[in-house]
Amino acid sequence: MASLALPMDAAVYMRVHTNDGKIDKYNVENVAEVEYDEDIFTDITESAAQGVTVSGKKGGFTYVDLGLPSKIMWATYNIGATKPSEYGDYFAWGETKPKIGEYSYRTYKWCDVPRDLEGTDEYTKFPYTKYYFRLEPYESFDGSILYDEVGDYKYKLVPEDDAAIVNWGNGWHMPTKEDLIELVDGCTWKWTENFNGSGYNGHIGTSIKNGNTIFLPAAGCAYNFDTNMYAVGAQGYYSSSTQILSVEHSDGVCQVNILYTDSFYKDGDISAVDAGKHGQCSSSRTWGLSIRPCIKVDITKPIAYMLVKTTDNKVTKYATDNVKKVDYEIEDDEPISGQ
Numbered sequence: 001m002a003s004l005a006l007p008m009d010a011a012v013y014m015r016v017h018t019n020d021g022k023i024d025k026y027n028v029e030n031v032a033e034v035e036y037d038e039d040i041f042t043d044i045t046e047s048a049a050q051g052v053t054v055s056g057k058k059g060g061f062t063y064v065d066l067g068l069p070s071k072i073m074w075a076t077y078n079i080g081a082t083k084p085s086e087y088g089d090y091f092a093w094g095e096t097k098p099k100i101g102e103y104s105y106r107t108y109k110w111c112d113v114p115r116d117l118e119g120t121d122e123y124t125k126f127p128y129t130k131y132y133f134r135l136e137p138y139e140s141f142d143g144s145i146l147y148d149e150v151g152d153y154k155y156k157l158v159p160e161d162d163a164a165i166v167n168w169g170n171g172w173h174m175p176t177k178e179d180l181i182e183l184v185d186g187c188t189w190k191w192t193e194n195f196n197g198s199g200y201n202g203h204i205g206t207s208i209k210n211g212n213t214i215f216l217p218a219a220g221c222a223y224n225f226d227t228n229m230y231a232v233g234a235q236g237y238y239s240s241s242t243q244i245l246s247v248e249h250s251d252g253v254c255q256v257n258i259l260y261t262d263s264f265y266k267d268g269d270i271s272a273v274d275a276g277k278h279g280q281c282s283s284s285r286t287w288g289l290s291i292r293p294c295i296k297v298d299i300t301k302p303i304a305y306m307l308v309k310t311t312d313n314k315v316t317k318y319a320t321d322n323v324k325k326v327d328y329e330i331e332d333d334e335p336i337s338g339q
Contacts, residue, residue, distance in 0.1 A: 011331040016308065017324040024316065026308060028328070033309040051196030052076055052084050052204075053212035058295055059170030065297070067209025068186045072179055074214055075293045079167055085198035087219035087232070090288030093239055094131060094157055096166040103222040103288040111286070130154065130161075131243065131285075157241040164293035172293040174241035177257035179294055184259065187214065201233050216259075222288030239289040 014031060016024045046054035046062055054076055055065040063073040080089030080098065089098035095109050105111050110130040133151035140146050157174065159165045164174045175183070187205030195202060195215055202217035220232035238259040283289060304320040 013329050013331070014308075015327050015329060016306075016318060017326070018318065019322050019324050024308075025329075026310065030310050030312070031308065032311045033307075035307050035309070050076055050084050051198075052215050055212065056297065058297070059168055059172065061168055061170075061172065061293070063295060063297070064212050064214050065210070066183070066186050066205070066207040066212055066214065068182050070179070070182055071296055072175075072182065072294045073297045074183065075172070075295075076214065077292075078217070078219065079163060079291045079293060084215040085195050085200040085202075085217055087200075087217055088290060090219075090222045091163045091239065091291055092288055093243065093285035094161045096161065096163045099222070099288065103286060105286055108286045131157070155243050162241055163291050168293055171295045173295070174239065174291055175294045177240050177242045180238070180240055180257065180259040183214075202236060216292065217290075219290045221283070221290075237283055237287070237289040238292050239283070243285060 012028045014026045014028050014034075016026075018024075046057075050062070053064045054062045055073065056063055062076045064076050065073050077084045077086060078088030079091070081087065090103070091098060092103055092108055099107060101107075106113050110128050110132075112129050130152060131154045133149065133153050136148045136150050137145050138148060156176070159173075162174050164172045183205070186209065187207050189203045189205050191201070192204050192215075193201045195204070195217070200217050202215055202219075205214045205216070207213070216236055216238065218231070218233050218236040220229045220235060221237045223230040236259075240257040240259070242257050244257060306318045306320055306323060306326075308316045308318070310316075
């Protein structure tokens with residue numbers, strides 16, 4: 001077999017050619033390992049940076065696959081954040097922009113506040129103007145009190161009022177109550193302090209199905225007339241796109257289904273955090289809550305990846321169907337072999 005003689009000081013490079021015409025060049029002395037991975041659900045570089053599993057990206061925002069039956073993927077951070085440990089922005093239910101200052105009936109988009117009731121005990125009893133159902137009393141001909149059903153009976157946000165759709169687009173949306181229940185049931189949960197060295201507290205969820213992880217920081221909430229934040233670092237309130245619409249809330253104070261975390265439940269399923277189970281936890285829709293978007297990604301087949309690991313512990317991931325060829329060159333750019 002013929003052999004190739006190289007100068008003693010010749011540098012040999014591995015070149016990865018991709019279908020878009022890009023060529024990445026590696027000094028073979030700095031390549032620790034090249035391996036092939038068919039697990040499409042882990043982006044090693046992003047996962048290391050964020051401290052949780054990153055399975056992919058849509059519209060510039062990363063998500064994790066938790067192996068849920070619905071095939072819903074969850075964002076790895078909140079709207080307004082850039083990483084899992086950041087709290088992000090706070091939204092009143094049905095509003096698509098965060099506020100600076102007061103989260104109350106007076107500032108809520110879907111309320112019509114009678115000015116003469118401000119500051120009185122009757123302040124919270126005026127009607128909502130959208131997404132509501134209530135019973136209004138009237139006197140019948142015989143003097144008895146009867147009730148008329150009034151409202152639009154909308155219990156789920158329409159797209160233009162969904163903060164995830166408006167702010168992230170690309171198929172992202174706020175979770176429904178059922179999505180929150182599936183998230184809670186699909187993971188085991190553990191309270192952690194100083195997550196990933198960030199100084200932030202919250203719950204880490206580990207998928208029962210595939211072991212992937214998600215972090216929900218205890219971002220607190222913007223509560224009523226208080227311009228300061230409530231329970232930051234101790235509790236988290238995650239809004240859904242659905243509310244509880246029933247006679248029990250017929251006074252107009254419709255409650256939003258939420259996922260609620262609390263430092264009191266350090267080692268257990270966060271679904272245990274309320275007398276009502278899972279997404280039955282509720283919050284006033286005027287409060288400013290966190291939003292963790294989700295998206296449905298239909299993955300029909302595994303995608304193989306080539307991983308190039310260098311001696312400085314960096315990993316570059318290539319989808320094999322995007323790799324045109326891999327060859328080698330000496331420092332004078334003459335290929336010495338090809339694949």
